Amino acid sequence: MHRRAIAALPALAIVLAACSGGASPSPAPQATGPAATPAATVAAAAPTVGPGEGSLNLIIWAGYAEDGTAVPEYDWVHPFELATGCKVSSKPAGTSDEMVTLMRQGGGSVYDGVSASGDATLRLIGAGDVAAIDPSIFPDFANVASFLQNAPHYVVDGKHYGVPHGWGGNSLMYRTDVVNPAPTSWDVVFDPTKSAPYVGKITDYDSPIYIADAALYLKASRPDLGITDPYELTQPQFDAAVALLTAQRPNVGDYWSDYAKEIDNFTSKAVVVGTTWPYQVNTLLGANVPVKSIVPTEGMTGWADTWMMSAHAAHPNCMLKWMGWMLTPQAQSMVAESFGESPANPKACDLLDKGVGPYKLASFCTAYHVNDSAYYSTIAFWKTPLANCGDSRGTTCVDYSQWSQKWTQIKG
Amino acid sequence: MTTSPTALVPKSAAPASLGRRVLSALYVRKRLQLALLLAAPTGWFVVLYLGSLAVLLVTAFWFLDPTTSSIVRSLTLQNFVTLISEPVYRTIALRTVTIAAVVTITDAAIAFPIAYYMARVAAPRPRSILFMLVLLPLWSSYLVRVYAWRVILSPGGLLDWFFTTIGLPGLSPGFSDASMWLVFSYLWLPYMILPIYAGLERIPQSLFEASADLGGRGWMTFRRIVVPLVLPALAAGSIFTFSLTLGDYITPKLVSNTQFIGNVIYDSQGVSNNVPFAAAFAVVPIAIMAAYLLLARRLGAFDAL
């Protein structure tokens, strides 16, 4: 008898835990600021869309669907859930390739939407994985920056396959207490002489698309190769970029695709210089780690992200409502400040200048060139390398499957 | 058992229920019993598991069309040609197998004293506690433990700090093969301790006494009696350490900057959606483990799992 009672205890504990876990989610934290946005804003964002289906499954870049658990002021999930009844569950992915694969799971019906960068969008559009939408149903779309409203990475044959979310670049970050003199060019990671003091402490982004960063560097340092577009490379140009990365390999300390890894590395000085996204810069600076992020003279690659809806979405109304909400200045301001990217909707600037949360920055919109189309055009945004060069060179360019294979070989 | 014999005597007055009649009939027909017992597990395994494996292996002979990014279902050997012709895949396979072997040997060395102490030296009460202590880390999330190792091994981390505090030069393996070896050895250690413990526990005490009577000293007893009897258990434990190292992609991604077999498979499948290529490379660990299992069975490991 005694033994049976003891045996029941763990089972009881498990049952209790399961019972409490089955309760519905607690209401949003009582934060001041944007989390108190009334349901009206959400409703007004997509007025003509039908009732929500009750849930929404998204594939996101980590940090694109914040719910206040990290920083209470950055919560654009709970106001949406409360207003629409669409319970959001999000799956973070580390690379665009992962996103494409996830999007295709279950014939495209598992996930309703994705925050795709330009190197995934055209693949998804071309394979029919995403649905065309009519942007005029979102009143805020008219306010989107002019250079984004018909951008080729998500508008094909006049049809819009999503709505813009934000954009940013892959800048160069370095530890100010270790890297001397302060670098101004990508040669600090690519050139053997310049990178010699930091052998084993360099970091690269872990994705085949990083070959374009090498190509961007070669565009300036090896004009004889004649590289014009770092994503459309002829075989000799591609081989040169691969050779550069292979030569760099012994100097690389780590290849990162999750933020925590890069943040850890820079904090512990396992890595002291390399490519990064603004999220990591913000977090490190917030933790008082001495880093600085610059745009090198050769320029940088970058990403312009679009919210796209699956062509076989199980919850299309919820997805459309989400798209509308993400275009509003309230959501855009939270996104921009928390992640550190330029919002697609410059109307968010009014809120950003006042500051939203702990990562606020004076003159945010100027610093992030939110309405600066000239600056926008200097960034080499991610796009899928295709055999069709898109210019006079015809179909002689190297396509992405080769990029993937070579990337495995570069890393060794 | 606390049941009294009278409880076992059926009430012969009442006629047997349908259920009892069926069971009695079943008891006699041994073949039918066997068939019923085996039906569900075999069905599960053959259809679900082996069937899925077969599908995967067939996929290895298909290929991914680069222009449409979709899988073409016609048989071809091009994946295997790529695997053999590109040296990087050989390097990765060799690296993985080498580390798996080193990890297995390390774990056997660390696990043996622990298992021996628990099985033959400790009193029953402390033994249960030690057994619990061996199992407990398995409950604290594999991922969190690997991240904890990153803290320990990074520059300025626990290991580095410990060495500098005691006056030695700092040591931070960071992203090296040494880190991989350490972390893998750590992760799979309980899986090696358990079978060895079970194996050692099964050795009858009388064998030790007999060996002592016949004049064998401690080391002789160990070499002639213990080792042969515990070899199956070692083989069983090594199945776990070897196979877990062979297929892991999470730990290499977190603690190393080199690629292992698991990384290539995972990246091909998840990242570039090249399932045929991933399946082709998956043939490598499958073949290695199949060979390993046959060898382990020879050594009696299957009785010691």
Next chain:
Amino acid sequence: MGRLGLRIATAAGFAFLYIPIVVIVLYAFNAQRVQAWPIQQYSTEWFAAAFESPSVRAAFALSVEIGLGATFVALVLGSAAAFAVQRYRFFGRETISFALVLPIALPGIVTGMALNSTINAAGIGFTIFTIIVGHATFCIVVVYNNVIARLRRSSRSIEEASMDLGADPWQTFRYITFPVIRTALVAGGLLAFALSFDEIIVTTFTAGTQETLPIWIFSHLRLPNQRPIVNVVAVFLIVLSAAPVYLASRLSGSTGVGGSRT
């Protein structure tokens, strides 16, 4: 012999086993979000955050649900297979015991990819059931091993004696056979539950949007802001599992009928 050496080696081994656990417990109290060493400030704020987080509770509940489901399937199928292999001679007996080991001997990524391809090909969605199927596949062998080891050590003469005394097969099973394997079932079941609860690789391939606790931990470890909460969750798991694990170890120690150390 080297009695002292043995004790030192054992202690060193256990220390090796527990250093990262100590690190995890320390970091559960780390005030900062970034995981640097040494820890500058201590704080208990993450415990509150973890308990309040609805996604942690949901993930925990889901993992428990899946664990129970997989364990149940494993108990039924594993013991059935163990009885079949131990008690009967039949064609293919060796093959079955070989095949049963495969899910745990082949790397998880192979099992995961195989099941994933099948699920996609069959056109069925990724649900909690696909996850349970994936987990049960390797849980079966754990139960099978425990039960068959117990059956080997017990003799059938007691069952025959019971029949001679007039019990029918069901009574024999209930009063004689079942108590013999009961502790093996519990030990096997607990180990199967543990394997399922902490499983990440096969789960990644068989889950859709379901978030088990390991998947939750994985996605939150990648976000540095969430790391302290994850450490708290890990500590909670260790504390929670201490009792059942101790129970399992006590049960595994007891011998079956007819088996002994002498």
